[in-house]
Each structure stands twice: as structure tokens, then as C-alpha cells.
Amino acid sequence: MSGVNLSGIVKSYGAMQVVHGIDLTVAEKEFVVLVGPSGCGKSTTLRMIAGLEEITAGDLTIHDRRVNRIAPKDRDVAMVFQNYALYPHLNVADNMAFGLRIRKMPKNEIKTTIDDVAEILGLTEYLDRRPADLSGGQRQRVAMGRAIVRHPKVFLFDEPLSNLDAKLRTQMRAEIKRLHKRLGVTSVYVTHDQVEAMTLADRIVVMNNGAIEQIGTPMELFNNPSNTFVAGFLGSPPMNQMKGTLTDSGALVGDVEIKINGATGPHAGRNVIVGIRPEHVTLTAEEGTSPLPINLDLVEPLGSEALLHARHGEDNLVFKANTENDIDSLSGVNKVHIPAHLVKIFDADTGKALVLGD
Amino acid sequence: MMKWNLYSRGDKFFAIVVSVLIGLFTVATLYPFIYIAAVSFSSGFAAQAGKVVLTPIDATIEAYGYILKDPQFWISYRNTFIYTIGGTIMSLMFIIPCAYALSRPQLKGRRFFNLFIAFTMWFNAGLIPFFLNMRDLGLLDSMFGIILGFAINAFNIILLRNFFESIPQSFEEAARMDGANDFQVLWKVFIPLSKPAIATITLFLIVARWNGFFWAMVLLQSESKIPLQVFLRHTISNLSDDDEFAIVQTAAGFSAETVTAAIIVCSIIPVLIVYPFIQKYFEKGILLGGVKE
Numbered sequence: 001m002s003g004v005n006l007s008g009i010v011k012s013y014g015a016m017q018v019v020h021g022i023d024l025t026v027a028e029k030e031f032v033v034l035v036g037p038s039g040c041g042k043s044t045t046l047r048m049i050a051g052l053e054e055i056t057a058g059d060l061t062i063h064d065r066r067v068n069r070i071a072p073k074d075r076d077v078a079m080v081f082q083n084y085a086l087y088p089h090l091n092v093a094d095n096m097a098f099g100l101r102i103r104k105m106p107k108n109e110i111k112t113t114i115d116d117v118a119e120i121l122g123l124t125e126y127l128d129r130r131p132a133d134l135s136g137g138q139r140q141r142v143a144m145g146r147a148i149v150r151h152p153k154v155f156l157f158d159e160p161l162s163n164l165d166a167k168l169r170t171q172m173r174a175e176i177k178r179l180h181k182r183l184g185v186t187s188v189y190v191t192h193d194q195v196e197a198m199t200l201a202d203r204i205v206v207m208n209n210g211a212i213e214q215i216g217t218p219m220e221l222f223n224n225p226s227n228t229f230v231a232g233f234l235g236s237p238p239m240n241q242m243k244g245t246l247t248d249s250g251a252l253v254g255d256v257e258i259k260i261n262g263a264t265g266p267h268a269g270r271n272v273i274v275g276i277r278p279e280h281v282t283l284t285a286e287e288g289t290s291p292l293p294i295n296l297d298l299v300e301p302l303g304s305e306a307l308l309h310a311r312h313g314e315d316n317l318v319f320k321a322n323t324e325n326d327i328d329s330l331s332g333v334n335k336v337h338i339p340a341h342l343v344k345i346f347d348a349d350t351g352k353a354l355v356l357g358d
Numbered sequence: 359m360m361k362w363n364l365y366s367r368g369d370k371f372f373a374i375v376v377s378v379l380i381g382l383f384t385v386a387t388l389y390p391f392i393y394i395a396a397v398s399f400s401s402g403f404a405a406q407a408g409k410v411v412l413t414p415i416d417a418t419i420e421a422y423g424y425i426l427k428d429p430q431f432w433i434s435y436r437n438t439f440i441y442t443i444g445g446t447i448m449s450l451m452f453i454i455p456c457a458y459a460l461s462r463p464q465l466k467g468r469r470f471f472n473l474f475i476a477f478t479m480w481f482n483a484g485l486i487p488f489f490l491n492m493r494d495l496g497l498l499d500s501m502f503g504i505i506l507g508f509a510i511n512a513f514n515i516i517l518l519r520n521f522f523e524s525i526p527q528s529f530e531e532a533a534r535m536d537g538a539n540d541f542q543v544l545w546k547v548f549i550p551l552s553k554p555a556i557a558t559i560t561l562f563l564i565v566a567r568w569n570g571f572f573w574a575m576v577l578l579q580s581e582s583k584i585p586l587q588v589f590l591r592h593t594i595s596n597l598s599d600d601d602e603f604a605i606v607q608t609a610a611g612f613s614a615e616t617v618t619a620a621i622i623v624c625s626i627i628p629v630l631i632v633y634p635f636i637q638k639y640f641e642k643g644i645l646l647g648g649v650k651e
Contacts (some may be wrong), residue, residue: 050531050535051534052531052534052535071534072534072535073534073535073536073537073538073539077535078535079531079532079535081528081531081532082528083526083528085526085528085529085531085532086532087529087532087533087547087550087551088551089550089551098533098536098538098546099535099536099537102536102537102538102542102546103537146532146536150536
């Protein structure tokens with residue numbers, strides 16, 4: 001049984017199509033994160049699952065029941081909104097009880113449910129407060145509590161952490177993950193923050209321009225991005241991409257040849273994008289690396305490591321380096337060494353990853 | 359607290375001008391009240407002679423004694439309460455759902471309906487067609503006619519619609535996810551969140567109904583159905599050309615002026631009493647804290 005299944009889901013506003021036929025299966029108890037830049041259709045997709053937007057075409061099933069034309073309240077899903085949408089005129093307990101009262105749950109059951117959830121979320125002492133008297137993190141918890149009390153089949157999260165400051169966001173992110181482990185409810189989570197996506201997801205769905213670019217576990221997507229968009233979206237900073245041409249033994253970037261694992265011979269002469277993650281380069285030559293001369297223009301220390309902003313030909317590049325050595329010595333760096341087995345090759349025209357034979 | 363030192367010369371001048379204007383305005387609105395109250399407690403002679411300025415002259419409650427003994431005063435007083443309470447409730451029953459529907463983006467033909475409502479603010483059929491319409495509906499000389507005929511008011515609908523529109527969409531969506539239908543969204547979320555706006559239009563409605571005079575005079579004939587304002591008008595016209603009354607009043611110590619003033623004072627009191635109760639809803643920032651933009 002699948003938790004949520006989208007097949008050929010399309011959304012149009014008048015003549016403008018914003019979601020172009022999405023296929024996605026979310027397994028039961030799975031935590032799937034939809035990630036992508038603003039306007040990529042991820043929120044619209046989530047809202048279609050919630051029932052807040054009509055589905056133009058395609059089929060949506062929740063627990064194997066087609067729900068295209070079923071009202072949100074009958075879909076057995078709960079949603080956490082970006083702006084929390086807590087009812088300001090009700091206190092925390094009443095906010096959480098709102099849905100239960102509408103569903104005519106008996107009073108004593110409501111009370112025990114609310115008390116249990118408040119306990120889980122650490123809200124017990126705030127039950128009598130109004131949303132205005134709570135901090136951002138507490139409001140966020142109430143919004144989650146309101147979703148949890150209903151024991152829905154699916155949780156939907158619409159950028160729930162984007163209104164919190166950085167520190168609180170890290171903390172709440174961990175809380176959401178713990179909560180999911182504890183409750184094991186199928187969850188679909190929308191964010192534009194790739195760090196949230198990487199840390200929370202069982203599987204990530206990268207979206208762009210109303211379509212899915214790639215689906216996979218965080219590490220699959222990180223290690224084997226299927227195209228330049230995914231490569232450039234995940235990772236912080238994202239993968240460096242340089243224009244180049246394949247040769248018999250590697251790839252020519254400017255006038256420098258970079259060694260690549262795999263048989264490049266059959267593709268020799270092809271225009272490609274050469275990708276290398278910032279953290280994969282070394283500052284000293286090692287076995288299987290090729291040197292790449294760079295013009296360093298900025299060193300950003302981050303504490304345990306530093307970001308090196310550099311140029312090679314027309315390409316702007318960023319590399320990560322350890323700072324165990326003297327940070328001042330980094331300003332003298334004029335080349336980095338690229339390990340052949342970590343280089344990714346993409347077709348220059350389509351942006352798709354090239355699979356090279358052995 | 360004004361921190362005068364932080365104000366520039368221009369600011370100080372501006373603050374003084376504003377204070378003076380507000381002061382003048384306050385006097386201009388407050389003085390008629392004080393004057394009418396003073397007249398109502400003065401003797402008939404003093405009032406007729408125009409001696410009353412600020413405080414009662416030859417203080418007496420004779421005028422009140424005269425009107426409170428008049429059964430027609432009590433009947434019309436009761437009628438005014440019926441029109442005010444009934445009319446306000448009737449209006450809210452129409453205006454709130456109407457404003458809510460017009461505020462929803464999913465309403466088909468929303469622009470048309472909005473235009474349709476707003477249209478009546480600038481153009482209406484006019485006195486005689488409206489009168490004929492009421493006559494044909496059998497609503498002449500009918501208390502229900504007065505309540506129903508003026509239940510809908512475009513200005514209040516638009517006022518409330520705008521307020522509903524300013525409530526973030528996510529409240530409605532959250533309530534829908536929580537299982538609420540349209541009526542529950544309106545009743546449990548939008549109305550509680552709109553207390554200040556609803557209090558405002560309620561006050562408008564109460565005052566308009568309470569002071570409603572013209573249409574009541576045109577549409578009602580029976581003495582048993584007229585509201586206080588029409589009774590006041592009758593009293594003024596009756597007393598001023600009633601020779602017999604002129605003799606009675608000389609002996610009793612009141613006059614047409616003081617009786618009129620006493621009726622006005624009596625008619626103002628309930629509105630003055632209601633206002634503080636409604637005023638507490640004019641609180642700001644009821645939406646604070648629920649959403650974070």
C-alpha cells in the first residue's frame with residue numbers, strides 16, 4: 001500500500017500550466033521532501049495533495065483511495081503552514097482542539113489527546129496562552145500539534161521552518177525528525193532549503209519549472225546528480241561546473257586536462273560540463289588527481305574550514321579547504337587537485353549526466 | 359508622553375494647531391448635548407426667553423414629568439427598541455454572510471456581484487418607486503416592513519468585505535484542513551477575528567436605526583407603530599400650535615422647548631449606554647500572533 005501516489009498530476013491556471021505531469025509515489029511512513037527554487041511548483045503540488053488546489057489532470061491517491069474530488073477535510077491529511085495560521089482568538093489548547101471539536105470528538109477524549117500531544121511537544125505549560133504570547137518556536141510547535149492531534153494518515157509541511165531564525169531552525173528540524181521517527185506518519189515536506197531536504201528526507205524530490213528533475217535518497221542525489229540542475233542545487237556550496245571537451249583520456253577544461261575515471265574515448269570531442277564538489281578537491285597532489293590552476297580572489301573562513309573563491313578561465317569556482325594549517329597560507333593557493341573518481345560529467349547541451357563505460 | 363525637546367519648531371507649531379482644532383471640534387460636538395440637557399432641566403420661561411446657555415436656569419424636572427406620563431412616549435420608545443434591535447440583528451444576518459461570500463476569491467461572478475452591491479451606493483430607485491415597492495409588497499404601515507426594508511446596506515457590506523479580505527487566506531485553509539465547512543469557517547474563525555469590524559458596523563446600524571426618522575414617517579401611519587423620532591416630531595408640531603398647551607405650560611413651568619429637549623435627552627441615553635460596551639471591541643491587533651508573514 002502506498003501512502004500518497006501522484007500520477008500524471010497537472011496544474012493549470014487558465015492557459016498557464018505550472019505543474020507538468022508529476023509522477024511520485026510516497027511509501028507509507030516515508031518522509032519525502034520536495035525541494036526546488038521559488039516558483040518550481042513544489043508548494044502547488046503539496047496544496048493539491050492537501051486539497052487546497054484543484055487538480056487539473058492526473059490521479060491522486062492517498063492510501064489507495066482516489067481523492068481528486070474529495071474535500072480536504074475528508075482526505076485524512078493534516079498540514080503545517082508556513083505562517084502557522086494559528087487562530088489568534090483561541091489559546092493553544094483550543095487551537096489544537098479546533099479540528100477535534102469540528103469532528104465531534106467527545107470532550108474527555110479531546111482533553112487526553114491534547115494533553116498527550118502537548119507533552120510530546122513540550123507545550124503543557126503553555127496550553128492557556130494565546131498565540132500572540134508565544135515565541136516563534138512555540139508557535140511552530142502548536143502548528144505541528146494541531147496537525148498531530150488528529151492522527152492523520154499524511155502530514156503535509158509547507159516550508160514550516162522558513163520563518164524561524166537560523167538557530168531555532170536547526171533545533172526544530174531535529175524535532176521534526178524525532179517526531180517522525182516516533183509517530184511514523186507518511187510525510188510530505190516542502191522547502192527551498194536544500195540543507196533541510198538533505199537532513200530530513202528519506203527521499204528527496206528535486207523540482208524545477210513544474211517538473212521533477214530527480215528523485216532519490218539524499219546521498220544518491222548528492223553523489224550521482226542526474227543533471228546539472230540537481231548538481232547545482234544540492235550541496236553547500238553547490239557543485240562547481242566548468243565547460244569542457246572530452247578527450248581520449250579525460251576532459252579538457254580550458255588548456256588543462258583533467259583525468260576522469262571511465263572510458264571517455266567513445267565520446268571524444270563532445271562538449272561537456274565538468275562537475276566537481278567543493279569539498280572533493282585537495283590542496284596537495286595525490287594519486288589519481290589532476291592539478292587545476294586557479295586564480296584565488298577570496299578566502300572565507302568558516303571556522304573548521306574555509307571557502308576559497310576562485311576563477312579558472314571564465315568559470316567561477318568555490319572550493320572547501322581545511323583550516324588545520326595556518327589560514328594565512330590558504331591565500332597563497334594557486335592550484336587545486338581534482339580526484340578522477342569524483343569528477344562528474346554532464347552533456348553540455350542537455351545538462352544530463354553522462355554515464356561512461358569502463 | 360510628548361518629548362517637546364525632540365520636536366522641531368515646525369512640529370511644535372503643527373502639534374499646537376492640531377490641538378486647537380481638536381479642541382474646537384470637541385466643543386462644537388459636545389456643546390449641543392450640554393445645551394439640550396440644560397434646556398430640558400430649565401423652566402419653560404427661561405427656555406423661551408433664550409436665557410439658557412450652559413447650565414439649567416430655574417432648574418426643574420417638570421418637562422420630564424410631562425412626557426413620562428404620556429403613554430404614547432412609552433409606546434414609541436418601545437417601538438424604537440424593537441426597530442433598533444430587530445433591525446440590527448436582521449442587518450447583521452444579511453451583511454455578514456454577504457460580505458463573507460463577496461470576500462472569497464472562489465466565488466464565481468465575484469466582480470459582478472461586488473459591482474452590483476456597490477452600484478446601490480451611488481444610484482437608487484428614489485423615494486416614490488421605493489414607496490410604491492413597499493406598498494406593493496404589503497409592507498406599508500408594517501413594523502416588519504421597517505425592519506426588513508432597510509436590512510441591507512451596501513456601505514457596511516463593503517466595509518466588512520474589505521476586512522474579511524484582509525484576513526490571511528491561510529486561516530481559511532487551516533480551518534478547512536481541520537474539517538470546517540463554509541459556515542464553520544465563517545462562524546468559528548472569521549467572525550471571531552472580525553470583532554472590531556463587526557462592532558463598528560453594529561454601532562453604525564444601531565445609531566442609524568435609533569435615529570431612523572424619515573422612512574418611518576413616510577411608511578408608518580399608526581400611532582402604535584411609530585418610533586421615538588417620529589413621536590418627537592409629532593410632539594414638536596403639536597405643542598407649538600396648541601393654544602391650550604400654552605396655558606397649561608405657563609402654569610406648570612415647562613414649554614414646548616423644554617419638552618422637546620427632554621425627549622431628545624431620553625432618546626440619547628440608550629445610545630450613550632450602549633457605546634462603552636461596543637467600544638471595548640475596537641481593540642487593535644486582534645490578528646497579531648496567529649500568522650507570521
